[in-house]
Amino acid sequence: MKNKWFCYLTLLSLLSSSPVLAELVVSHRAPFTEGDKHHVYSTELLRLALEKTRKEYGNFTLRPIPPRNYARALKAAVDDAYPNLIIETSYEQALTHHAKLDFINFPMDLGVLGYRVCFINPKLKASGKKIASLEDLRQYTFAHGVGWADTIIFRHNGLKVQEVDNYDGMFLMVIGGRVDFFCRGANEILGEIEQFSQLKELTIDEQFLLVYPLPRFFYLNGKNKLAKKRIELGLQRAYADGSLQALWKTHFQPSLALVNLGERQVIQLENPLLDNLEISFVPDFMPLLEAAGAKSQPK
Secondary structure (H helix, E strand, C coil), X not given: CHHHHHHHHHHHHHHHHCCCCCCEEEEECCCCCCCCCCCHHHHHHHHHHHHCCHHHHCCEXXXXXXXXXXXXXXXXXXXXXXXXXXXXXXXXXXXXXXXXXEEECCCCCCCHHHEEEEEECHHHHHHCCCCCCHHHHCCCEEEEECCCHHHHXXXXXXXXXXXXXXXXXXXXXXXXXXXXXXXXXXXXXXXXHHHCCCCCXXXXXXXEEEECCCCEEEEEECCCHHHHHHHHHHHHHHHHHCHHHHHHHHHHHHHXXXXXXXXXXXXXXXXXXXXXXXXXXXXXXXXXXXXXXXXEEXX
16 A cells, blocks of 8 residues: 555656647738738748747747737737747848847748839830849839838839838839839738739739849747747757748739749849848748749849
8 A cells, every 4th residue: 555655656757757848929910901910821831830939838828919010010020919929030140130030041932022123103004114233213103111121122223213101001102103013022912912802903013023132031029039039949850841832832822823933024123221141041842933934034
């Protein structure tokens, strides 16, 4: 009888001494407006990375923050306003050098956002003007959101940009001819056509494809070291076993097929924001796009 009690007490002691992993709460951005799908892929990618590391790190909860624009969401990350808040955004030295921010060096969208297709003013499209080079584009005006990295990139390449603080308004501006182009990631076009299906005059240019390196990373407050370590490991594992690429194709391939990348004239732009950046790996989808037959136009 004494031996049974000894074994029972020993088992209780072992169980009580085993570490209990606390559930990790990871906050993320929510849709800003009804029909907004911009954060669906990034949220699912976070879920995939966290699932890949559940065994070592335990359970997790993904928690959306109240809808807010990019600037306010970024400030929330700087202020550490929500538990382990993750913001996906293009690489900028100013962000990376911010004392309170850190980033996970893994191009979370495999670099696809640097392949740009443009919504075009319907009258300009109807005019049939040929656009085949960077010099051709310098006579036109582009809309960008306030504070977007693309504004710096476009101006660096001699393009005229009008900054707008209303995302929905940019679609109306290009339809109304207040700007000539509003360029989006080739992976975003289909979702935005669906989101703004009520804008019957909304149309995309079919001549050119802007290409520039624009790696997007997950940014978070530098205090959140455990979340960074766990998510980074999860991304690496998901990429190694192919589940990340499968998720990427599910979300982005329909839009890439819609815009016919292989039929467009490629116009290369320089990105001056990438000085001294060493990316963890070169995304593997770019050679596939080149193999599709996109024509190259040197600057």
